[in-house]
Amino acid sequence: MSALMSLTKLLTRDTLQEITPENLEATVRRSSRNGLAPKRLQYSPEHETPKKKRKTKAVAENGSQNKQPKDEEDAENSDVEHAPEGYGRLSAYELERLENIRQNQAFLSSINLFQATEEFKQLTRPKPSQRGLTRAHAAVKEVVPPRKSLRLQKKEAEVLELPPEPRGTLIYEQSSPAKKPSGPLPMDPVNVEEGSKLPPQLLELCSEDVKEDKKIQLDLKGYRSSLKNMKVNEDKVAKVVKDRIFSATFHPCTSSLLLAAGDKWGKVGLWKLGGDWGDDGVLLFEPHTRPVGCMAFSKSHPTQLLSLSYDGSLRCMDVEKAVFDDVYDIEDGLKTFDFMSHDCSTLVVGNWYGEVAIVDRRTPGNSHESLHTLDPKTLRCVNVHPLQKEYFVVAESKIYDTSTLTTKSPLLTTIRHDMQTGRWLTKLSAVWDPKQEDCFVVGSMMKPRRVQVFHESGQLQHSFMDSENLSTVLSVTAFHPTRNALLGGNASGRLHVFSD
Missing domain, CATH: 2.130.10.10 (YVTN repeat-like/Quinoprotein amine dehydrogenase)
Known part of the structure; x- marks a missing residue:
């Protein structure tokens, strides 16, 4: 028992002697990050960074290690290096990472990759049609002098008195504009010069003698084929009213497509495809x-x-x-x-x-x-x-x-x-096709945006889609009574026409 205690004391004394402050630095093992460096993507051989050399110990032929001076050995094995000004004290790994990021960004900038990415986003994002009604120019804001604090100017604040309380019944203004007066209203377009008359071509088109031919109802295969031939393009999309469309319909004429739409604030727009009156064939009324x-x-x-x-x-x-x-x-x-x-x-x-x-x-x-x-x-x-x-x-x-x-x-x-549809879209409405009385059309909330035609049995017949010219929900839909044409109205006042 006494021999065991003596051995313990000897080991304790020797251990304490080894970790004294004088030899503490020599006994602490320093990390030299000798592991494999992570692989990095180099974009250009011109900006290649020098590879970090792996630290190895030179071994003599007799098996003894070559000793280096203490200062040089500490400098080589230390994790912390003096970083350039503004970076603080960073490790060699962090400095190498920052240098790689800088060189990669410099290479991407040299080939204009960031600019090309933004241009590609602008090209791939579908833009709304600019046909039809033009947007009103924004009012010029009045430039007023900057507001200054009276306290900072060491001036006394003005004493303001409240106005006297009104007596009698308070009359609150309605949030919506007043109703139009009763009686006939002149049919004056608001998007043309004041005093302009209606184009005579409009009366000629509306007076066209429409002969109702005997309806020949196709079988579903032939009906689906006729739907597939109906397409939309840039010329078949136009802003017909200023706000959200609540209703729309086709005129029964067949020589041209004439459409009407009504919006949220009581405006009615007429649009003739390919017309030269108004704004790209659009006339607006209130x-x-x-x-x-x-x-x-x-x-x-x-x-x-x-x-x-x-x-x-x-x-x-x-x-x-x-x-x-x-x-x-x-x-x-x-x-x-x-x-x-x-x-x-x-x-x-x-x-x-x-x-x-x-x-x-x-x-x-x-x-x-x-x-x-x-x-x-x-x-x-x-x-x-x-x-x-x-x-x-x-x-x-x-x-x-x-x-x-x-x-x-x-x-x-x-x-x-x-x-x-929520509060910002018109409710979807299903409308029968007058040429195919067992089928109807309805808008859809699905993405990509589309308009769907169903049979009365519930079978889907066709989905009207177009990635370039249809990117919004068409809540209001209607078929032409005799021609293969379909209209759809959205929340921005635009009409889309699918026709053969």
Whole structure:
């Protein structure tokens, strides 16, 4: 036991002697980072950095190591080196890394890679069409002198007195502009010089005699083939109204494509593809002050376009008279309408409160003949039976079979489709193709952006897509009554036309 304690004391004494401050520096092992250096990508042989030499110990033939002076050995094995000014004390590895980054950036700059990358991004990003209405020039801001603190100028602050409290009833201004006055409004375009008359070609085009040929409904294979031939290009996209499109339709003429659109703030735009009047064939009018929720050309009088607005007004744009006539007027809240007679003289009009009104245009004034209350939750649109005009249906969603007009229509099918447009996009609406009565078109929220055509059974027939000319959601869609043409309107006031 005593021998073991003596050996322990001896080992402790020897150990303490070895780690005294005098020989502490000699006993600490320093890292020399002798491991393999990481591989680095060199972009150019002209900027190649010198490889770091691996430190090895020279061994003599007799096996003894060549000793170096202490200062040189410490300098070689030390991790910390004196860095250039501004870098502080960095290790050799960090200095080498910074030098590689600097040389790589210099090489990329010499070949203009950064500039080419930005130019490529600009080229690949689709730009909106510049055809149609031009953007208004921004108002020049008034240059005012900089504001200075009275405290820093050692001046006393001015004493301001509050104005006296108003007496009586306070009248708050409405957030939307005032409603247009009742009575006929002149049909004066706002995007042409003041006092300019309507182009005579517009009246000629609207007065075109449209002969309704007997409809020949294609089989689905032939119908899909006709859809594939309909394309869009730069000339078929134009800004027709200033704000979000709420409704749009085709004129029934066939010699040219004439379209109409209504926007969020009551403006109505007419656009003739390839036209030379207005802005690239666009004429803009202001008959309403709130969203134009529904519009349609009269089939019996093609020079008349009826437009309905949320502000409570239903007007008739008569190109022959060059006025917007009053048809029906309430305080506010009109939603939708449809023609109830073949001569388009009788209308069924629905409002936001679940009521439908029967309006006869032949009766003097702008009131209804009768008013009927329905369920407000289902009144999203009204549609009159194409043959039996005394019947109409109101609907919110899905597809129903109304051929028998029973109290409860049987459900044909349900199609899974994303309808969540949010508050900044117009609600998606499905519209039947008048040339193919068992198929309909609807916008889509899918990316890449598209417009889809479905059969009544729910089978997808075709998706209209174009990476260069279609990059937004087309909420409002409609087919031409006789030609192979489809329109789509977006939230920026632009119309897209797919045609053969």
